[in-house]
Amino acid sequence: MNTESVDRILIIDFGSQFTQLIARRLRELNAYCEIFPYHKVTTELLQKMLPKAIIMSGGPASATQATAPRPPREIYDLGVPVLAICYGQQIMTVDLGGEVQSGAAESGARTSEFGRAFVDQQQPLDLLTGWFTGGQEQVWMSHGDHVSKLPQNFNVYSYSANAPFAVIADPARKFYGVQFHPEVHHTPKGNKLYENFLKIANIEQNWTMTAYRQQAIQQIREQVGQKRVICGLSGGIDSAVVAVLAHHAVGDQLTCIFVDHGLLRQGEAEEVVSVFQEHLKLPLVFAEEPHLFLNSLEGESDPETKRKIIGKRFIEVFQKYASNIEQVAFLAQGTLYPDVIESVSATGGPSETIKSHHNVGGLPDELGLELVEPLRELFKDEVRALGRELGLPEQLIRRHPFPGPGLAIRCPGAFSRSKLDILRRADAIYIDQIKRHGLYDEIWQAFVAILPVRTVGVMGDGRTYDYACVLRAVTSVDGMTADYYPFSHDFLSETATRIINEVSGINRVTYDITSKPPGTIEWE
Ligand code: XMP
Numbered sequence: 001m002n003t004e005s006v007d008r009i010l011i012i013d014f015g016s017q018f019t020q021l022i023a024r025r026l027r028e029l030n031a032y033c034e035i036f037p038y039h040k041v042t043t044e045l046l047q048k049m050l051p052k053a054i055i056m057s058g059g060p061a062s063a064t065q066a067t068a069p070r071p072p073r074e075i076y077d078l079g080v081p082v083l084a085i086c087y088g089q090q091i092m093t094v095d096l097g098g099e100v101q102s103g104a105a106e107s108g109a110r111t112s113e114f115g116r117a118f119v120d121q122q123q124p125l126d127l128l129t130g131w132f133t134g135g136q137e138q139v140w141m142s143h144g145d146h147v148s149k150l151p152q153n154f155n156v157y158s159y160s161a162n163a164p165f166a167v168i169a170d171p172a173r174k175f176y177g178v179q180f181h182p183e184v185h186h187t188p189k190g191n192k193l194y195e196n197f198l199k200i201a202n203i204e205q206n207w208t209m210t211a212y213r214q215q216a217i218q219q220i221r222e223q224v225g226q227k228r229v230i231c232g233l234s235g236g237i238d239s240a241v242v243a244v245l246a247h248h249a250v251g252d253q254l255t256c257i258f259v260d261h262g263l264l265r266q267g268e269a270e271e272v273v274s275v276f277q278e279h280l281k282l283p284l285v286f287a288e289e290p291h292l293f294l295n296s297l298e299g300e301s302d303p304e305t306k307r308k309i310i311g312k313r314f315i316e317v318f319q320k321y322a323s324n325i326e327q328v329a330f331l332a333q334g335t336l337y338p339d340v341i342e343s344v345s346a347t348g349g350p351s352e353t354i355k356s357h358h359n360v361g362g363l364p365d366e367l368g369l370e371l372v373e374p375l376r377e378l379f380k381d382e383v384r385a386l387g388r389e390l391g392l393p394e395q396l397i398r399r400h401p402f403p404g405p406g407l408a409i410r411c412p413g414a415f416s417r418s419k420l421d422i423l424r425r426a427d428a429i430y431i432d433q434i435k436r437h438g439l440y441d442e443i444w445q446a447f448v449a450i451l452p453v454r455t456v457g458v459m460g461d462g463r464t465y466d467y468a469c470v471l472r473a474v475t476s477v478d479g480m481t482a483d484y485y486p487f488s489h490d491f492l493s494e495t496a497t498r499i500i501n502e503v504s505g506i507n508r509v510t511y512d513i514t515s516k517p518p519g520t521i522e523w524e
Contacts, residue, residue: 413452
C-alpha cells in the first residue's frame with residue numbers, strides 16, 4: 001500500500017506517557033496515523049500531511065500557564081475533526097476562549113482524579129455511541145487541572161464526580177474534548193470511542209501490518225541509500241525483525257553484529273549464532289567481548305550507572321567492529337516504544353525518565369553513525385505480528401523478551417562475576433521448570449534476579465550462609481503494564497527445591513508478586 005493514498009490522522013504529542021497507545025488503538029482499527037511533538041507541527045507539515053483528523057494527547061504541563069505548550073492555531077481552521085485528550089482538552093479549551101483551573105475548585109472541592117473513575121451521560125453525542133448502555137461507564141483519569149468554563153458553542157456531554165466537564169464538544173465543528181484517557185485498557189469502552197471518532201472523520205480503515213512492513217522497508221531504503229548498515233543483534237525478536245527488514249531493504253549492504261557481553265543467559269550465544277547463520281542466513285559478525293563488560297561492571301551497584309556503562313561499552317565494541325567494515329554510515333537497532341517512552345518521549349517531546357534503556361541511552365555523538373530504528377513506534381506484540389509477517393521462526397517469535405543490559409540488571413546491589421554465575425544457573429532451571437510445566441507461552445516474561453543479601457540456612461546438618469534469589473514471572477500485553485503470574489504452590493515449591501538443590505550459592509527462593517505499576521518488570 002502506498003501511504004500517499006491513505007487517510008492520515010495527525011497525533012499532536014504533548015508528552016503523555018500514553019501517546020503511543022493512541023497510535024496503537026488507531027492501528028488496531030486499521031487507521032493510519034503519525035505522531036509529531038507539538039513544536040514540530042508547522043504549516044509546512046500540515047500542508048504536506050493533509051491530515052483528515054487531529055488528535056491532541058495529554059501531557060504533564062498545565063494549560064493555566066502562559067508558557068503552556070500549544071498547537072498552532074491553524075489546526076482549528078483546517079475544517080477537520082479534532083479529538084483532544086486530557087491536557088489536549090484543556091489547551092483546546094483555553095485556545096478557543098474557555099478557562100482551566102488548577103487543583104481545588106472555588107468551592108474548595110478537590111478536582112484532581114488519578115486512576116479509575118466513573119462518568120455519567122449528560123446528553124447523547126455521536127462520539128459516545130455505544131456508551132452508557134448500562135448506566136455509568138468506567139474511565140481512567142490522570143489530571144490535576146480541570147476545565148472550568150467552556151468555549152463558545154461547546155456543551156457538556158458527560159461528567160464524573162471530580163470532572164464536571166468530562167466530555168465536551170462543539171459537534172458542528174466536530175471538536176471533541178475528553179478529560180479521561182480512552183487509549184488505556186482501564187477505559188474499557190475506549191476503543192469504541194476511537195471507532196466513533198474515525199466514523200465522524202470519515203477515515204477509511206484499510207491500514208494493515210503488511211502495509212507497515214512495506215513502508216518500513218521503503219523508509220530504510222530511502223534513509224540508507226547506497227551506504228552500509230550494521231545491526232546489533234541481541235538474540236531477541238526485536239533485533240531479529242530489524243535485521244530481516246534491513247536485509248529486505250538493502251541486502252548485503254547490511255552486516256549484523258552480535259555482541260556477547262558476558263551477560264547472556266545459559267546457552268544463548270550458541271543459539272543466536274545458529275539461528276542467524278543457519279536459519280535466517282544473515283551475514284553475522286560474532287563479537288566475543290565478555291571481559292570488557294564484566295571488568296567495568298565489577299563492584300558497581302547503581303542501576304543507572306550499570307545501564308550507562310553497558311551502553312557505553314556497546315558503542316565501543318560497535319565502533320571497533322564497524323571500523324573493519326568500509327563505508328558504514330548507519331546503525332540499525334530494535335528500539336521499541338516502551339524503551340523510548342521510559343527514557344524520553346518517542347517524538348522528542350517532554351516525558352519523565354524512568355530508566356535509561358541501553359539501546360537509547362549512552363549513544364555519544366562521536367559514534368558517527370546515524371540510527372535506523374524501524375520499530376520505534378511499535379509495542380512488543382505488534383513486533384511479534386510483524387515478525388510473523390516476515391516469516392521468522394515461531395520459536396524466535398515466542399521467545400520471552402530479554403533486556404539489552406542482560407543479566408546485569410538482574411543483580412541488584414554490587415555486581416560480581418560470582419553472583420552472575422549463580423544467577424545464570426538458577427535462571428536456566430527456572431525457565432526449564434516453566435517449559436516442563438507447559439507454561440512458557442502463557443507467561444510474557446520470566447526470570448530470576450539474585451538479591452544482594454545472604455541469609456542463614458540449614459542444609460544436611462550444616463549451617464549455610466548463601467544468597468537469596470527472587471523468581472519473577474509476569475503476564476502483559478505490551479510490557480507497559482503487567483501482572484504477576486499466579487503459579488500454583490506446587491510449582492513454586494518444586495522450583496525452589498530444584499534451585500536450592502542444584503545451584504550452590506543459593507539457599508532461599510522468594511516469589512515477586514508486584515504488578516507494573518507500581519513495580520517495573522525488571523528489578524533495575
Ligand atoms: P521494565 O523493567 O521497564 O521493562 O518494566 C519493560 C520491558 O522492557 C525490557 N527492558 C529492556 N529492553 N533494553 C531493552 O531492550 C533495556 O535497557 C531494557 N530494560 C528493560 C524488560 O525486560 C521488559 O521486557
